[in-house]
Amino acid sequence: MSHSNKISVVVLGSEDHLKKALITLILGTDLSLLPKKNDLKEPGIYENDMHSVICPPDRACNDLKNVFAPNQDPDMSLLVVKKGFTTEEVWKQVDNLHRITGKPTEEFIVVLPLGNKESFYPFKCYTLDQVFRKLTQLAEERESTSTRLPAQPAASWSQTPPHPMKEGQHPTTEVNLVLLGMTGAGKSASGNTILRKKQFISKASSKPVTTECQEAKTEIGGRRVRVIDTPDIFDDNRKSPNKEHVRKCLELCQSGPRVYLLVIHVSRFTDGERDILKKMETAFGREVVKQTVVLFTRGGDLQHGGMSFEDFLCGCQPDLKKIVEKCGGRCVLFENSASYSDQVEKLLQIVDRM
Missing domain, CATH: 3.40.50.300 (P-loop containing nucleotide triphosphate hydrolases)
Structure with missing residues (x-):
């Protein structure tokens, strides 16, 4: 067509x-x-x-x-x-x-x-x-496209040949992916999966491993991607989001569009996460849900239980379902112990369409 x-x-x-x-x-x-x-x-x-x-x-x-x-x-x-x-x-x-x-x-x-x-x-x-x-x-x-004249003669391409692009790729675009969520949800591990290298410290621990906002950059499909890992900004022991962490987070992603990745453990939905969108609105403004993708981790747990991601979304707790609905149904499933390239591609397809 x-x-x-x-x-x-x-x-x-x-x-x-x-x-x-x-x-x-x-x-x-x-x-x-x-x-x-x-x-x-x-x-x-x-x-x-x-x-x-x-x-x-x-x-x-x-x-x-x-x-x-x-x-x-x-x-x-x-x-x-x-x-x-x-x-x-x-x-x-x-x-x-x-x-x-x-x-x-x-x-x-x-x-x-x-x-x-x-x-x-x-x-x-x-x-x-x-x-x-x-x-x-x-x-x-x-x-507008059909009436626009070429910006430069075709011969100029011989000096800098364009890279072939797949649908949805934007070679000059820089995007910030901000990882948010409770301690132990898998923020750092998800950041490493997106970066395709172990940039952030990620390990099993009863205490928070990430204590400060950190950034790392990569390029995926000609697109510059900045990944920002955060500590638990919404610690249940605090009455309001940690303002210092919020300030540092926003400081790291001043340039380029910003997409928030709300990281939730697929097998563990806590009381503290039930009102996490309200906490995010307090920290980053009322429009934050329009910029949010829900990133579920531990996808292997569903596979071991013989459940598809779609079945999980249809049958999950009402409060969790509301979170997904309020984020426009934008959600992906990660298994950070595996090197599936398609899970990152699916995430970036959603990001492109936002």
């Missing part, structure tokens, strides 16, 4: 009449007037001068895989849901799309029914107004 200057949109969902209604709104044309098939029983492409909308059958795995094949690049992937939906059933749909297509769950935008306002869900969601604002933005960006 990326070969065209049209905005490419994939419309997904189990409710055919809702999919037809959304496609009609996007194209501004009754589908019966278009030359393409509109029974939605097989992949159909519906187009006007600005948009190309593809609507694969809900449960046709091969068609879904083809739509999201590596050579395809839809600008938006919209999942239509009906009124009265439950968070659990929609999350299962999003997760199923992720498993079939291999695309991150953040790529699938749930279109909220009319009357539903944006709220905290464990998936990315837009109101209809937000969908059309995004489509307008994409059209303006596409028009």
Whole structure:
């Protein structure tokens, strides 16, 4: 789909009449007037001068895989849901799309029914107004790109050839990853996993090992990454966050965007963590949840128990589920005793989309 200057949109969902209604709104044309098939029983492409909308059958795995094949690049992937939906059933749909297509769950935008306002869900969601604002933005960006003249002659590339980039990579971007969480959650170990080297001291201990904020830098996929390890800023023995640690933490990440990684042990959720988001807001401001990814550690515990990460998220304690929902469903699972490169890649995919 990326070969065209049209905005490419994939419309997904189990409710055919809702999919037809959304496609009609996007194209501004009754589908019966278009030359393409509109029974939605097989992949159909519906187009006007600005948009190309593809609507694969809900449960046709091969068609879904083809739509999201590596050579395809839809600008938006919209999942239509009906009124009265439950968070659990929609999350299962999003997760199923992720498993079939291999695309991150953040790529699938749930279109909220009319009357539903944006709220905290464990998936990315837009109101209809937000969908059309995004489509307008994409059209303006596409028009700007198509009319922009080259900044320099092609011959200049011979001196500094560009590195090939994968989707989502930003070679000039610097990002700060701030590790937060209670003592023993695995902050330092997670930092070492991201850095791919043992930069921070990490060991089993009944006492806090990290006592001061520390930083370490690396480069991943052409992206400069600064990892900031912190002590337990939210010690239960203190009535408020440790202001000195907060000041030092912010001082270390003054340049570049900042993403907070809330580190939680997958097999241990403590009373002190139930209101940790409030503590983070006190320390870093009310907008902190919009910049937070929940990083669960000890992923091997789930594997040994025969449980998938998705099952864990669906069945975890209500207070923990609320934390994930308030962070927009942004979460990853780490096993710091293993050298799985994909767990860091999954984290940075989420970071890129933030």
